[in-house]
Amino acid sequence: MFIELEAIFNNVGSSKRVDFSFTPEDEQLVSGSVDVRSAVENRAGIVTYSGKADFVLSAVCDRCAENFTRPETVEFEHVLVSELQSEDNDDFILVEGMKLDAESLVREDIILSLPTQLLCKQDCKGLCQLCGANLNYKQCGCKKPVDSRLAVLMQLLEDDY
Ligand SMILES: [Zn+2]
Ligand SMILES: [Zn+2]
Structure with a gap:
């Protein structure tokens, strides 16, 4: 045009x-x-x-x-x-x-x-990083990945018991 x-x-x-x-x-x-x-x-x-x-x-x-x-x-x-x-x-x-x-x-x-x-x-809401579910349609129920620093702490606590 x-x-x-x-x-x-x-x-x-x-x-x-x-x-x-x-x-x-x-x-x-x-x-x-x-x-x-x-x-x-x-x-x-x-x-x-x-x-x-x-x-x-x-x-x-x-x-x-x-x-x-x-x-x-x-x-x-x-x-x-x-x-x-x-x-x-x-x-x-x-x-x-x-x-x-x-x-x-x-x-x-x-x-x-x-x-x-x-x-x-x-x-x-995007996709679940663990199972790939479309979070706009459903809650997949996956647990959120634990923060790595927290994971170290939990490991130390477990060792104590
Ligand atoms: Zn989208
Ligand atoms: Zn999931």
Whole structure:
């Protein structure tokens, strides 16, 4: 999805709504399509591209190893420039040839928005370290492993008797 920006850059006060969907087939964390509702705007000479992307996150929980899916919304806002004023500014998106590759930009925003630890739910209880049971579904009854310093102490006590 490319957005033509020449008319926007050249007209202060102009704006354009751009809604589109795409299916990132090589992105395994996204199930199905991404629905984007967005707009480009020229406010007092500053051109911005902002909006929301709705998608379904599909992942394996880092704690309990179950597959899960969950609807997610990512909001984004970028300042667009047609040429870079100074080299060391990462805050601006440089638009080459007055065309914005909106799909690539939104895809990047989605990936950057994902947490490094993906959990099926915030309070996922994970797996029992002894028997591997999924503790979200049942209490397995395993005894918690005893702290090793405590184990030494208990061993000393037993030797005394
Ligand atoms: Zn989980
Ligand atoms: Zn267990």
